[in-house]
Amino acid sequence: MKADQEPGTSTVAVEPIQGDVRRAVRNALAAVDWKTVIPRGAPVSLKVNLGWDLFIPGSITSSLVAECLILELREHVRSEEHTSELQSQFRISYAV
Secondary structure, eight states: OOTTSOTTOOOOOOOOOSSOHHHHHHHHHHHTTHHHHSOTTOOOOOOOOOOOSSOOTTTSOOHHHHHHHHHHHTTTSSOHHHHHHHHHHHHHHHHO
């Protein structure tokens, strides 16, 4: 939680994607100052909304966005082996 933020509230960032998804994810993370909220080495779980072969924006997490998020988080959080397993599953889903 940021110093000027009321307890029990959330910070949300919306970042347009202008050709570089990873940069947009990185900018959104920076906008919410995520490294002060999640300490280095903290265990983190991602809850992504995976669906079927029909992508519905706002309802289903893009596997590309999820992969970029994993790449941004992995150096800071614990359990890299789990993020690597998840990342490989997304790569498998691209190939199918």
